[in-house]
Amino acid sequence: MTALLSQLGLGRQSLFGSLMLAALVVLIGLIVMAVAEKAQIRVANVFFVNLILVFGLQITMGNSNVANLGHITFTGVAAYVVGILVLPLAIKATGIPNAPFGLAEVLIHFVPAAMIAVVFSTALAFITGLVLTRQTGIAYTIATLALLVIVHTVLTNWVDLTRGPIAMYGIPIRANTVSLMLIAGACAIVARLFRDSRWGLQLRASGEDVLGAEASGVSVRTLRLVAWTLSGFVLSIGGVMYAYMVGTINPKSFYFDAVFLTLAMLILGGMRSVSGAVVGAVIVTLGTELMRWLEGAPVIFGGKMPQIFGLTGFFLGVVIVLFMALRPDGLVGDEELDEMARRLWRERRTKGAKEQAQESET
Amino acid sequence: MDYVIQQVLNAASIGGEYALLALGLAIVFSVMGLVNFAHGELITISGFTMYAIFIFAAPTSAWGLLPVGIIAAIAAAVVFERVAFRPVRNAPATTGLLTAFGLSIVVKNFFVSVVGATRPRAVPTPDWLSSHIEIGAVHIQTLQLLEAAVTAVALMALLALLRGTNIGLAMRAAAKDFNTVRLMGIRANQVVLAAFVISGLLAGLAAVFIMARRGAVDPFMGFTPVLKAFVAAVLGGFGSLGGAVVGGLALGAAEVLFQIILPESIAGYRDAFVFLFVGGVLILRPQGLFGRKHQFGDKEG
Amino acid sequence: MLVIDQLSVSYGAIKAVREVSLRVEKGEIVALLGPNGAGKTSLISAIIGLVPASGGRVVLDGVDITRRRTEDIVRLGATVTPEGRHIFADLSVGQNLRLGAATRRDRDGIAADTERMLAMFPILRERFASRAQTLSGGEQQQLAIARSMMSRPKLLMLDEPSLGLAPKLVEQIFGLITELRTQGLTLLVVEQNAYDALAMADRAYIMNSGRLQFSGRSEELLASDDLMELYLGTGTGVHAGAAS
Ligand SMILES: Nc1ncnc2c1ncn2[C@@H]1O[C@H](COP(=O)(O)OP(=O)(O)OP(=O)(O)O)[C@@H](O)[C@H]1O
Ligand SMILES: [Mg+2]
Numbered sequence: 091m092t093a094l095l096s097q098l099g100l101g102r103q104s105l106f107g108s109l110m111l112a113a114l115v116v117l118i119g120l121i122v123m124a125v126a127e128k129a130q131i132r133v134a135n136v137f138f139v140n141l142i143l144v145f146g147l148q149i150t151m152g153n154s155n156v157a158n159l160g161h162i163t164f165t166g167v168a169a170y171v172v173g174i175l176v177l178p179l180a181i182k183a184t185g186i187p188n189a190p191f192g193l194a195e196v197l198i199h200f201v202p203a204a205m206i207a208v209v210f211s212t213a214l215a216f217i218t219g220l221v222l223t224r225q226t227g228i229a230y231t232i233a234t235l236a237l238l239v240i241v242h243t244v245l246t247n248w249v250d251l252t253r254g255p256i257a258m259y260g261i262p263i264r265a266n267t268v269s270l271m272l273i274a275g276a277c278a279i280v281a282r283l284f285r286d287s288r289w290g291l292q293l294r295a296s297g298e299d300v301l302g303a304e305a306s307g308v309s310v311r312t313l314r315l316v317a318w319t320l321s322g323f324v325l326s327i328g329g330v331m332y333a334y335m336v337g338t339i340n341p342k343s344f345y346f347d348a349v350f351l352t353l354a355m356l357i358l359g360g361m362r363s364v365s366g367a368v369v370g371a372v373i374v375t376l377g378t379e380l381m382r383w384l385e386g387a388p389v390i391f392g393g394k395m396p397q398i399f400g401l402t403g404f405f406l407g408v409v410i411v412l413f414m415a416l417r418p419d420g421l422v423g424d425e426e427l428d429e430m431a432r433r434l435w436r437e438r439r440t441k442g443a444k445e446q447a448q449e450s451e452t
Numbered sequence: 453m454d455y456v457i458q459q460v461l462n463a464a465s466i467g468g469e470y471a472l473l474a475l476g477l478a479i480v481f482s483v484m485g486l487v488n489f490a491h492g493e494l495i496t497i498s499g500f501t502m503y504a505i506f507i508f509a510a511p512t513s514a515w516g517l518l519p520v521g522i523i524a525a526i527a528a529a530v531v532f533e534r535v536a537f538r539p540v541r542n543a544p545a546t547t548g549l550l551t552a553f554g555l556s557i558v559v560k561n562f563f564v565s566v567v568g569a570t571r572p573r574a575v576p577t578p579d580w581l582s583s584h585i586e587i588g589a590v591h592i593q594t595l596q597l598l599e600a601a602v603t604a605v606a607l608m609a610l611l612a613l614l615r616g617t618n619i620g621l622a623m624r625a626a627a628k629d630f631n632t633v634r635l636m637g638i639r640a641n642q643v644v645l646a647a648f649v650i651s652g653l654l655a656g657l658a659a660v661f662i663m664a665r666r667g668a669v670d671p672f673m674g675f676t677p678v679l680k681a682f683v684a685a686v687l688g689g690f691g692s693l694g695g696a697v698v699g700g701l702a703l704g705a706a707e708v709l710f711q712i713i714l715p716e717s718i719a720g721y722r723d724a725f726v727f728l729f730v731g732g733v734l735i736l737r738p739q740g741l742f743g744r745k746h747q748f749g750d751k752e753g
Numbered sequence: 754m755l756v757i758d759q760l761s762v763s764y765g766a767i768k769a770v771r772e773v774s775l776r777v778e779k780g781e782i783v784a785l786l787g788p789n790g791a792g793k794t795s796l797i798s799a800i801i802g803l804v805p806a807s808g809g810r811v812v813l814d815g816v817d818i819t820r821r822r823t824e825d826i827v828r829l830g831a832t833v834t835p836e837g838r839h840i841f842a843d844l845s846v847g848q849n850l851r852l853g854a855a856t857r858r859d860r861d862g863i864a865a866d867t868e869r870m871l872a873m874f875p876i877l878r879e880r881f882a883s884r885a886q887t888l889s890g891g892e893q894q895q896l897a898i899a900r901s902m903m904s905r906p907k908l909l910m911l912d913e914p915s916l917g918l919a920p921k922l923v924e925q926i927f928g929l930i931t932e933l934r935t936q937g938l939t940l941l942v943v944e945q946n947a948y949d950a951l952a953m954a955d956r957a958y959i960m961n962s963g964r965l966q967f968s969g970r971s972e973e974l975l976a977s978d979d980l981m982e983l984y985l986g987t988g989t990g991v992h993a994g995a996a997s
Pocket of ligand 1: 764767768769787788789790791792793794795796836945
């Protein structure tokens with residue numbers, strides 16, 4: 091284990107930091123379970139799914155510092171794959187009787203179904219990544235967007251398989267707060283370890299300067315492909331958990347609202363760190379709930395992704411614009427919380443030591 | 453034969469619309485390195501302004517709405533620059549891009565909140581825009597003819613501006629080396645303003661055509677055309693003005709082509725096919741048709 | 754004409770210019786010398802407003818221009834011919850000159866000045882319609898200087914005008930600088946080419962590691978091997994020049 095970690099360029103601090111972060115995520119879940127009412131539990135469940143998605147997004151965008159607007163693609167694909175595999179046959183008979191590949195007769199246990207969905211969607215990430223990571227800068231961002239649109243087009247038009255724009259309902263609910271918080275915690279570890287690994291480090295060092303990094307001998311393209319695929323993996327897990335949490339999916343859940351919500355979370359917290367993802371997700375979730383409350387809308391979305399429309403969306407947009415102008419590194423910035431704590435601690439100690447030394451001099 | 457002419461005109465008018473929008477994106481990008489994701493909102497604002505004038509001023513003819521739409525788009529572009537983009541003018545490209553993305557969300561949701569619904573609202577445009585004319589056996593939509601013609605004229609005017617005026621020359625120079633342009637005593641704000649005015653004007657023209665075609669406004673109307681324009685601009689080579697035009701026309705042609713060759717049953721996938729086709733081109737030429745290879749690094753220095 | 758008082762420039766943690774004070778009087782040629790990385794370009798960039806000063810003041814003709822925008826400073830009559838030329842590569846030679854005069858409205862005056870520049874740099878006339886990119890390095894330097902002159906500056910700051918030029922061209926450029934002065938221009942010239950620069954300059958300042966190390970009359974420096982040795986060191990091209 092230690093050998094593997096050092097192979098990846100990971101030290102004790104990374105391991106410790108990632109575990110702390112996971113513990114923080116789990117702690118949030120435990121607090122919610124201890125004090126929350128039913129409606130609030132639903133908000134928390136949505137929060138954990140979003141958190142997983144933000145971790146996924148952080149892996150690409152935070153490390154390569156190029157905007158990715160298509161990440162939700164893999165969430166959608168995984169959610170649909172798992173939905174189709176576990177949908178009870180009776181519902182399939184009315185919903186998607188003409189599903190291709192004999193899928194109308196297929197029913198799989200929810201655990202292997204989840205695995206199949208994640209593997210399928212991650213493989214898709216790898217294949218699309220082969221093409222996407224050839225692009226740099228703006229062309230890359232547009233390509234991620236085009237990917238989102240392509241897959242959305244397929245999800246809405248392949249009526250035989252997905253019911254098209256109509257919601258696919260009846261997916262058995264398999265996720266609860268405990269499983270969601272544990273998986274979100276695990277994803278936190280994945281994202282943090284990747285960030286601190288040799289690859290993550292090199293990727294961040296390359297920044298936008300692909301040419302410079304290529305010249306220094308690192309194949310940025312390979313690094314970005316690794317990040318893209320790993321990100322797809324985490325986002326797929328998020329998709330599966332989403333489907334298992336709400337039981338109803340439609341293509342719109344995996345389109346711009348979701349992209350924008352998770353993007354706002356990441357930007358607000360600070361995309362360069364995984365801690366930022368957590369901070370941003372917490373604040374945006376609290377903020378949107380507050381807005382909803384202020385708007386006087388009862389919490390009736392029953393565990394669905396909240397629709398970001400109207401005033402709430404307006405203010406989230408304002409938050410993005412303001413943060414970009416005033417604090418583009420987000421609330422947390424470049425450092426992880428544990429790194430920050432350690433640095434402050436150290437500075438205090440050296441300062442203390444200096445003062446002592448000065449005192450003894452005089 | 454008329455069928456061919458018809459389809460060519462089809463491609464030219466759709467492609468022209470994309471070219472107008474892509475060109476606006478390219479000008480702003482080349483001058484200040486900003487990827488303006490809020491470009492589509494210029495169309496939306498233009499549309500809603502026409503709607504507001506139509507409702508509140510109740511003009512007797514729809515004629516007057518056309519300049520209103522164009523002016524609204526220009527004004528919106530100028531306000532965007534002043535309020536949102538100026539603070540991030542010297543920031544990294546990603547910061548500007550995300551600012552624009554946030555701005556686009558702000559504007560969309562402003563209309564959702566203020567207008568109250570996402571349902572489209574009807575706005576009239578002059579009748580002759582949707583009329584047809586017959587040339588020989590060919591049946592041609594006035595709108596399409598006009599769209600192709602206006603695009604051509606706008607491109608020519610832009611070319612003249614870029615070649616023959618100080619501000620045009622300064623914009624071209626600023627695309628490479630903004631500081632040296634300032635050393636000539638040329639005001640950076642004016643160059644940037646000019647870029648936004650032009651992009652607003654082009655978007656306003658496109659908006660009028662889009663309105664004539666749809667006859668209605670909604671808060672999300674700018675999204676699809678500008679997404680296509682982005683794809684067109686990337687296809688041409690992002691930041692290259694010639695590339696934007698060629699990319700726009702090529703995309704229009706590809707759309708019409710796929711419309712023709714795709715069987716009815718999978719016609720809904722047209723955009724997916726078009727994007728895949730563009731993706732294929734970009735695999736062969738990652739820098740786009742007209743882009744130079746390292747253009748992103750150029751401005752950093 | 755130009756008074757610089759305790760000017761500092763930093764790039765993050767790097768202090769490129771540290772509290773430099775100097776002045777340039779009307780009609781003077783002043784040389785600013787120093788090794789690579791001394792902070793000469795940073796100083797000039799701060800004067801013209803391309804990088805912000807982190808401390809100190811710049812006064813041009815009695816006007817405090819420390820926090821002014823570059824374009825406004827240029828309109829007040831100062832300009833820089835930047836290091837490495839920075840001609841507008843995609844534009845023609847003529848268009849480059851035209852942008853040089855972008856702040857002026859007097860058509861006839863612009864035409865006359867263009868003519869004057871073309872007379873001074875015949876090669877630019879020959880290549881008037883070519884893209885500036887296609888000019889040779891030396892020709893580009895001529896274009897850069899001519900372009901700066903098109904705004905009719907009172908104060909021209911040249912950042913390493915001789916960089917990468919053949920000795921003959923250097924001589925030509927320096928001759929031109931002397932001639933410009935007779936037309937009433939004030940010049941601040943950054944140079945590595947210390948001997949030649951000193952030969953034409955009235956006074957000189959020497960910078961090192963962001964600090965001003967010496968200021969005085971050119972003859973004083975030239976006359977003293979010790980001073981030359983001390984501030985400009987061996988093997989900086991100075992002595993190579995001296996040996997030839
Ligand atoms: N944009 C910048 N960012 C960070 N550091 C810079 C920047 N520009 C210059 N420096 C640093 O400031 C110092 C002074 O640089 P400057 O270009 O002013 O020197 P110079 O005297 O003009 O040198 P040369 O003779 O080589 O042109 C150098 O150490 C340089 O590395
Ligand atoms: Mg220099």
